[in-house]
Amino acid sequence: MTENTTEYSRRIFLRALGLGVAGLAIGGGAAWAQNQLAEKDAAQAALETLQAQMAAAQAQSLSLDGQVASLQTQLSTLDAQLMAVNGQNVQLANALATSQNEAQLLKDQVAALQAQLASAQSKLQDYGGLISLYEQLEAVGLDALTQEGLKATAGGLAGALTVTPLVQTGLQTARNLLAEFEKLLPDFNAALVWLNERVISLKLGLFSLEKAAKTTIVDAATGVVTVFGGFIKFVLDYLPFNIGEQTRATFSAAQTVFTHSVELTANTDEKVFGKLSRYVGDGPQNWRKKLVTPLRDEALAPTEQLLTAVDNARTTFTTALEAPAQAALSQRAALREQIAAYRAQKQL
Numbered sequence: 001m002t003e004n005t006t007e008y009s010r011r012i013f014l015r016a017l018g019l020g021v022a023g024l025a026i027g028g029g030a031a032w033a034q035n036q037l038a039e040k041d042a043a044q045a046a047l048e049t050l051q052a053q054m055a056a057a058q059a060q061s062l063s064l065d066g067q068v069a070s071l072q073t074q075l076s077t078l079d080a081q082l083m084a085v086n087g088q089n090v091q092l093a094n095a096l097a098t099s100q101n102e103a104q105l106l107k108d109q110v111a112a113l114q115a116q117l118a119s120a121q122s123k124l125q126d127y128g129g130l131i132s133l134y135e136q137l138e139a140v141g142l143d144a145l146t147q148e149g150l151k152a153t154a155g156g157l158a159g160a161l162t163v164t165p166l167v168q169t170g171l172q173t174a175r176n177l178l179a180e181f182e183k184l185l186p187d188f189n190a191a192l193v194w195l196n197e198r199v200i201s202l203k204l205g206l207f208s209l210e211k212a213a214k215t216t217i218v219d220a221a222t223g224v225v226t227v228f229g230g231f232i233k234f235v236l237d238y239l240p241f242n243i244g245e246q247t248r249a250t251f252s253a254a255q256t257v258f259t260h261s262v263e264l265t266a267n268t269d270e271k272v273f274g275k276l277s278r279y280v281g282d283g284p285q286n287w288r289k290k291l292v293t294p295l296r297d298e299a300l301a302p303t304e305q306l307l308t309a310v311d312n313a314r315t316t317f318t319t320a321l322e323a324p325a326q327a328a329l330s331q332r333a334a335l336r337e338q339i340a341a342y343r344a345q346k347q348l
Contacts, residue, residue, distance in 0.1 A: 143329050150322050157314045164307050171300055182292050188280040196273055203265045
């Protein structure tokens with residue numbers, strides 16, 4: 001718009017300049033007409049015509065100037081409107097860019113929300129599967145099994161504790177018996193020593209008897225029974241008939257005693273001392289080391305420890321397992337009721 005206005009003003013200026021030049025030319029023509037009398041009338045007429053044209057041109061120029069001023073005013077108004085429109089366009093462009101940015105941001109947010117929704121739906125499915133597994137876990141009936149197990153364990157411990165006093169009494173009796181038996185071991189040993197001494201004395205007596213009998217009879221026989229038998233026969237042969245017969249029974253009984261005595265002295269070491277002395281003596285196989293101490297340390301003491309452990313187990317079971325477990329089971333039962341009520345309320 002500004003370039004067109006400038007071009008239009010330039011044309012008006014050139015036209016006015018042309019008119020001025022034309023006026024100068026007319027003035028020059030008038031002077032020349034004066035010099036040329038022959039052309040005076042024509043020049044005068046032409047001058048008047050030109051003057052009329054110049055007046056018309058000047059009027060037209062004034063009209064054009066008014067139009068130019070009006071156009072310039074309109075142009076200024078249009079320029080102001082254009083600037084306002086350009087400003088509005090800039091504002092609208094900025095608003096459009098902002099709206100586009102906001103729209104893109106909203107699209108991004110919608111996409112992010114859709115992704116979150118998809119993730120949430122996937123999580124809901126996962127949680128649904130997890131809840132299903134929990135429901136299957138609850139359907140196993142662990143609480144009932146735990147209740148029954150606690151009851152059975154409590155009953156077993158109670159039954160064991162009812163036997164505990166009897167076992168403790170038996171243990172004390174066993175300890176007393178072991179103590180009495182341990183006290184008798186020296187007596188057993190002393191009795192065996194005494195018996196051994198008596199057997200040795202008997203052996204010596206039998207040997208002396210055999211030796212004395214051998215000096216009486218002339219015989220190469222050996223052994224106290226054989227020698228004593230020969231001695232009896234020797235004596236009986238020298239006694240009168242009636243006395244010999246009466247004495248024969250006595251000697252026969254005495255010989256039987258000697259026979260048993262010899263058998264006793266011959267087998268006592270094997271049958272008695274060989275089997276008992278090692279248990280009642282002070283050797284490594286005596287009953288104190290092989291019987292009393294193992295029974296006391298490896299049977300009675302562990303049994304007492306077991307009884308104490310059973311009693312402690314009952315206390316521990318009651319305080320550390322049964323009571324807390326029963327409380328937890330009660331809470332779980334209450335929670336199941338709440339879950340059932342919640343599902344019924346929410347129609348899940």
